Amino acid sequence: MPGRGSWRMRHGPWQMGGRGMRPPWWPESEAWPPPPEAWNQMRRRFMRRVALFVAVMLAVLAVVLGAIAWALGQAMRTGWLGGVAVVAAVAVFLLLARWAVRSVRATTVPLGDIIVAASRMEAGELGIQVPVRGPRDVQTLANVFNAMSSRLARTEEQRRVLLAEVSHELRTPLTVLQGNVEAMLDGVYPPDREHLERVRDEAQQLERLIEDLRTLSLADAGALALNREPVDLAELAREVAAGFEAQASGLEVRLSVDAETAVELDLDPQRIRQVIGNLVANALRHTPAGGSVTVTAARRGEQVVLEVRDTGTGMAPEDAASAFDRFWRAGEGAGAGLGLAIVRDLIAAHGGEVRLESRQGSGTRITCLLPA
Secondary structure, eight states: OOSSSSSOOOTTTTTTOOOOOTTSOTTTTOOOOHHHHHHHHHHHHHHHHHHHHHHHHHHHHHHHHHHHHHHHHHOOHHHHHHHHHHHHHHHHHHHHHHHHHHHHHHHHHHHHHHHHHHHHHHTTTTTTTTTOOOSSSHHHHHHHHHHHHHHHHHHHHHHHHHHHHHHHHHHHHHHHHHHHHHHHHHTOOOOOOHHHHHHHHHHHHHHHHHHHHHHHHHTTTTOOOOOEEEEHHHHHHHHHHHHHHHHHHTTTTTTEEEEEEEOEEEEEEHHHHHHHHHHHHHHHHHHHTTEEEEEEEEEETTTEEEEEEEEEEOOOOOHHHHHTTTTSSSSSSOOOOOHHHHHHHHHTTOEEEEEEEEETTTEEEEEEEEEE
């Protein structure tokens, strides 16, 4: 991921990722990307401004202390007491000056690190980290900056992986479509029902993939609209399961619905239909002949439970931990690996949560908990 590798500047402990384009605020007359010395110049300019501020403050303090010493000397009207007052004023000045310089340095040096790091992050060097030092508040700022930088780097890496996976998933049905159409145009395949159905199936697969990606995109943006209405979840489960009867029969898997007479609640029927369909399709895909898939809808206390369990191959613990990741697949099964990710996002949009229990060789149980 960006920032995973490290690159240490000659004058500072920086970690950085890839370089970006020229930022809009960078002077057109200066080269981009700047050499390391340019970043050091930026920091030195900041430190010079701070040093000038400290010098002015010390000068003002010296004048004030001198005026106090002179006033004391005049008041005492004795030479030795006036001298003592001057020495005391000078000593106090030196102590205050030392304290001021150390305090300002302890604050400004870490702030200088953050300023340079923020400039480099804006230039595209995601993942950059700054040393955590200085006063407590400055350390808090550095920790927040480092967390933000790491999160941005992870997001960028996920975006790149997503683009690569989407390109791969779209390429497969498009390749099949193009190959079949070209074969029919060249006379290799006759444009009969069998070959046209194959083209139709791939087009439908492409449409499903695009719709899944659209659903995930809307969920990520927090723009997933729900058209809620009173729905009998038990009846909805039976309708979806009926659509999979032919597929289950062909796979020699028993598909059943265990639901109460009526489980009514406000939800988006199309989205929950998609949830049940994804769960049943996934269960059938991983259940061998002779096995069973059961869909359950029931009200339990303050929650409504939608559950799909199978007697399939199950998952190892490490696979179960990644089951809801996008484009993750258990083995080489069909599908784009988006089904469970969509289930999680759709249930979360309804204010619920999803739980998964699986044991290798003993089947899988996925439970969706919805507020009643």
